[in-house]
Amino acid sequence: MKIGAKHYRSIWFNDAKQAVEIIDQRWLPHELRIVELKSLKDFASAIADMWVRGAPLIGATAAFGIAEQIKKDPSDASLNEAWEILHETRPTAINLRWALNDMRDLLKKMPEAKRAEIAHNRALEISDEDVECNRQIGLHGLEIIKKIAANKNPGEPVNILTHCNAGWLATVDWGTATSPIYHAVEAGIAVHIWVDETRPRNQGAQLTAWEMDSQGVPHHLIVDNAGGHLMQHGDVDMVIVGTDRTSAHGDVCNKIGTYLKALAAKDNNIPFYVALPSTTIDWTIKNGVLEIPIEERHSDEVTKVWGKLENGSLGAVQISPDGTPGSNPAFDVTPSRLVTGLITERGLCEASREGIAGLFPERVLD
């Protein structure tokens, strides 16, 4: 999407520099920093330390990481090492494993002399596939927004609540949850976005609000506590969120707090949609609440908040007493019974084994 007048992806190969570049998202919304990723360590840090985040972008970054490593050393040992190092960076996002397996399985079959070129092209292709996938998600989601807009009074926007950042910054472009929003804006439909700040890392405040501001989409930032109240009072027409891992039966593992919004949507008869590329579906998992491992992150993310200081520099404030420890589960799982529907690149389906299998019959394991 655009930043000012220029179109960006969140990761790209710079032909002039012969290097992978990313937007280092740790500095948004306050600074736009673009950095090169060179070594395997760079790629691993970029994922683990959240220079890039969002399940689809993590997958694309991992694919580029394999490709760059293979250019240096095309051996099986090198490939396996890269797979291991990149795989352990983030435990929850399933796209990471998907992208790593895709690259490894492809390259293992190829002669070493050809691996660099094949890996490079496949990483680019994974990026392009992600963009097209998200475009399709947007077109399918647009139909839902159109129907809601048709029932609003003239001039009233469709109020959409979203949690965390499932925006173009979480993917290669378009985003998952935001793709229907951007497509609605392009179609001339009035929308207004409630942006959950999404503590502890505030991806909503830092990234989704920045995306909305950059694209000129009307929005308000709200604390994560506010969505239920807004839903009780008719101020939310729909919820769209992304997912880091979706069980084969339709349970949705997404940023911590998603489950609370799904409960509130259900309690107020508000549609709750999850937008996802099918690469986030973990076909081996049925019961998401019981089976999906939840990353526990550092206590500091809870006890401190990062942002722009009054003097314009960037820094953190500690919000709690020195003696108070934080506990920091990073994701939760929303049971399928709370999900109105899944918006995938192949269309809309029910959040159930039957619904998912209907769209992706060739991938079902059981």
Add this chain to the structure above:
Amino acid sequence: MKIGAKHYRSIWFNDAKQAVEIIDQRWLPHELRIVELKSLKDFASAIADMWVRGAPLIGATAAFGIAEQIKKDPSDASLNEAWEILHETRPTAINLRWALNDMRDLLKKMPEAKRAEIAHNRALEISDEDVECNRQIGLHGLEIIKKIAANKNPGEPVNILTHCNAGWLATVDWGTATSPIYHAVEAGIAVHIWVDETRPRNQGAQLTAWEMDSQGVPHHLIVDNAGGHLMQHGDVDMVIVGTDRTSAHGDVCNKIGTYLKALAAKDNNIPFYVALPSTTIDWTIKNGVLEIPIEERHSDEVTKVWGKLENGSLGAVQISPDGTPGSNPAFDVTPSRLVTGLITERGLCEASREGIAGLFPERVLD
């Protein structure tokens, strides 16, 4: 409760100085600042700008505000002016109106020459009544914790989640939601508290965590998003929160986000209790969601977070882009159907018209 070795209330009359003193809670947990309130403007600022907060403490502060004003000018005009100025400081907390009406109705009947002494004594009495009321709430709530503890394995603490600060800092002493916790600790029951940070103003992180730390109660700070996940995984045995206004039919208006925790508790069959002095009951209101006015506070509270900077000074960080506005409803209403029970100074009751009327038959209006 204690700060170090010394016992404090949150508001008191300093006989040596002949002045009302409070803990200026805006600086907690980083600094303990005690300030005198002198003019009517001081009292109004203390309430409106949240030097003190919490429904019972707001009531006690307003009573002292009337008393100090009456010492300066005991006329009806002065009394009415004080009532008006103090009444408009915060729109949601019902105790404010209760305390102001109590003082005005008492003083109007008295000759002007006697009003100063009567007002002073009544303000002290309102404080003492609040302390005793919260002690009773604690004793009744203790019985619930005892029953849960009896079903835990030896050595396992009772895990209690609380939202915002309904602690001794929100009352004159003991707190409402925290009084059962402090009584359980005194009774030798092992407890562990999940402290919701409670954005936007972080009263959980700043005040409840500080209370727990000061009293040595085991606790972890969590983001407001985390409670649902903890409940899904059996890590929460009960929820206790306070209330700023309770409808006569048992709906509970409390800090924004309370409703989301009540939904999660219901979804996971976890008891959700509300601790309240009966002064928070608004006997004129039946349907809390429709009838209780919700204070909309400043956008800056959402877009900025206050705390201790890396250099030890206090300040704020802006978390969102300059162009992003915040929306800031300060309270929400939890429908009675989600509340397991109300813990009052007269004992436990169902959150319903019948339940409340059973404990307070003399106060029911309809």
